[in-house]
Amino acid sequence: MKRPILFVVISAIGALQLTAQNVEFKASNFKDKKDEMNAIVEKMKGADVILESANEDIANVRDPHNKFKEILPVYREAQAFNPNNAKVNLKLGNTLLYTNEKYEARHYLDKAKELSKEMSPMLYFYMGQAEQLAYNFPQAIKHYKTFEETAKNKLAENYRKISGKYKKECKFGKYFKANPERVWVDNMKAVNSSADDYSPCISTDGELLMFTSNRDNGHAKNKYGEYDGDIYFSGLNGRKFAAAKNAGTPLSTPKDETASALAYDGQRLLMFKEDNGNMDIYESSLDGVLWGEPVKKLSKIPNTEHNETYATYEPQDIKVFYIFDGMTRGDKEIFVSGLMVYTIADYNRWGKGQSIGQPVTTRYNEGSVFVHPDGNTMYFSSQGHNSMGGYDIFMTTRNDLEQWTKPVNMGYPINTPYDDLFYASTANGKHAYISSNRYGGKGGMDLYKVTFWGPDKKMAIGTEDFLLASIAEPIQDVQIEAAVEVNKRSLTVFKGKVIDNITRSPLGADIIIVDNANGKVFSRFKSNSATGKFLLSLPAGKNYGISVNKEGYLFHSENFDIPAKSDFNLVNKDVELKNITVGSKIALRNVFFETGKAIINPTSHPELGRLVALLNDVPSLVIELGGHTDNVGSSELNMKLSGERAMVVVDYLKREGISASRLQSKGYGPTKPVDTNSTSEGRQNNRRTEFMIVAN
């Protein structure tokens, strides 16, 4: 984080001196620090030469190597010494644009602009780049155009091509920014350092990450104040990579080593390091948990006196793709070398490297290459094609004719106007690891993890149907068996005897028991002729009529209740029969009337039927129907009611065909009680319809 802090400090100073004038490096301006000034001016002279050469490289698309890195401290020191010099600010801005701290450039360029009496065309050129880095693409294009319009012949000619390219980059950038890819790009904070962290290599299972970093490793610093590059590794802990550890010897030594690709199984590592003043490709194999001494991967022919650097495997393991800078034009390109003869004896004979060619190769630099485990997809970084600035990462696939197709920019936010390089992906393609010097990192190049959202994830929309009607609206068929009638059946023993009411002798009489509730005969039997006795069981809780009949006797009838719940379970009924002699009076106990009315209740019909039968059986009988009441109520009314009731019985008998001449009726009211009127039982006995035999 040291750079951003410096940046903030510088910003504060800048703000205080907004109205400042340009201050030349003159002794008169630095009277107290003349020697210091002279030393700085001297250093700057050397730096200016290098800067010019480096800018030439840029204009001609050559690798400026470490030129900018070398002069950066000089201009930083000069600018700190004299912050109000337009040229120094311009040079510092210019230099920063080609380092990993590009985002710092803008501040110094703004300062240069403020201090300049007259705008230098180059300032527009660099301002354009600063705007491009800030995604202000239309503004950037405007600056590039202004540069082209104001630059003098030679300068314009030198930079025209590159300025034209930058303008195109702005067009692409505008498009990519507006159409972002479905990815997340996250800084790997746990792994990164404030120094450069780059060239991520991943095992196919995604669990081992190796990369290169020039972070503090305790070795001596080089002339740029940087440590040598060492190889680091980190293992997956859950979903995140843990803090990195130095791989140690033999991979990391006090010299520069750069890891460039892990074999798909994570058991071998391609790397490059210096040999005889140039970079060559080496390979190390994992033996158990230890990495072996790196040996040159390619035989002498492809490992030339030029630099062979970032290399990658391909699944068949018979080719190596790598970055080569030995072309006459001086830019870096992707080369490929293959095993010439695939025999054990000649195993290590690799063919001369050749450019991968069109349409992948450009006249700009290609910076890294990675072949996906599928063998037909290549990711590489390039400043060319439709880059939106600096290096961008591209993808190309191999078609059926074994040709690489037109590369496709991986798009924003994988790519930015900064340098975006390297691409190491897991087999399933869900994650990839890249490096970038974009703004917002920990400093220098940083590692970033790319997470692809993958194909648009459709929401699972749930709809339901009631496909079965019986489920939608169940038929409530809760038919159950009906209630049953609970007849409180208990039986009571019913016994008694029939005797002559005068002689008291037992009589064998015909007995009929009628259920008065329905008028049906319940039982029909004879009393024992010797004893007059009878015995049977009757369902309790009912009212019965009993009629006892014997020839020559007046038939006997009465009604009785068998209580529902009888403690005795025994009912005794003795019956006395009367001879039919003139003057006998017989109460019709089973003739009922509606209360207070002279209307015969239908339940009386059986009894009346028996009377009709008697009159029919004994045609000589002449009877008087007498109505009797108890003594309750008005005597007059009782007389009237008893008379009317006697009358309706006569009417009934007449309707049944009995001659009117045999029937008389009379209402006696309470005048002829047969029992006491002082008990309810007695009164019930007194309320009766009676007939008296008048003649026989």
Place this chain on the structure above:
Amino acid sequence: MVKSIKFIAVLLILYTSNLCAQDVELTVEEKAFKDSIEALNLDFATVQKAKETYNQGIKQFESKDYKGAVASFGSSINLFPRFINAYFNRGVAYLQMKNYEKAIRDFTTVIDSNNTKAIAYSKRAEAYGAVGKYNKAIDDYKATVKLQPRNAVAYYNMGDMYFMKEEYLAAIQEFTRAIKIDNNYAYSYNDRGSSYRRLEKYAEAIMDYQKAASISPDLAFIYNNLGSTRKKMGRYEEALSAFNKAVEVNPEFYIAYNNRGGLYFERGKMELALKDFNQAIKINNKYAPAYSNRGSVMYQQEKYKEAIADFDKAIQNNPEYANAYVNRGTSKEMIRDIDGACSDWNKAKELGSKQGKKYQMNNCY
């Protein structure tokens, strides 16, 4: 019972022909007679009590006190173990209580005592169907229609059992039999339509649904089925009009609102979809699919927090609802909670969601 009556008759005959005792006091025979009558009265009282509790059970059943009814029928059976109607009624009460195993046991008792009682077979079939014993249910419905060859409902129910077994051709055969007996049997048309739909014979399905709707224009679920079948055929406008009809016929039919919302969602009409999902929730605030679908609208509008809140509610109301897990996982991914996302997708996978399985496999390793 029959036996007891016979017994009394024998006694009566015995004693009416033997009414020869001499005294007011009970003779030995009279005493014996009285004692036997008393014993009989005790039997009568037990049966009477059984009947009373049985009748009480019916009253409890009618007032939907099924637990009480079961207890009453049970004590009735205890008093009088051969009271077959009590077993039957208890079986129906168990059905109402969804205590299917006990219901099956009671109906089996009824059938064992009277193997011509068709309703006992169809009731037992109902219980078998409810516990997924479709083959046994089908056997019982077959026994029912053997006794009652014109019992359209039994054929219909048998069709449903075949449908549940995913034997749609057999189902169609039974529904067709039901329709032959009763050609105004809307339910049978509907369910036959659904069988055709499962066989992807959409044209036949639609014809049957339309016939069902013409017979019973007041049954909203038929229009809903019509709508979702048309949607499957890509006939979106017609599907929409069917869903419209479904909610017109029954404005409380949340299923149809949810379906119409789903149609709108598929057609990219998020505002209309949202309105329908809201309406479904308003009618039934326990309906998990509507919450999940509303969450999907939120997701589409990149309101991931709101989306997750809705998926939470869906899961709260139905912890087995796989779609909500799939969607919540997808939403969690967007707020960079990849562990949460993977755990949701995994749960969805466990619940049988292919989508969940796919997302889990593609994103969690």
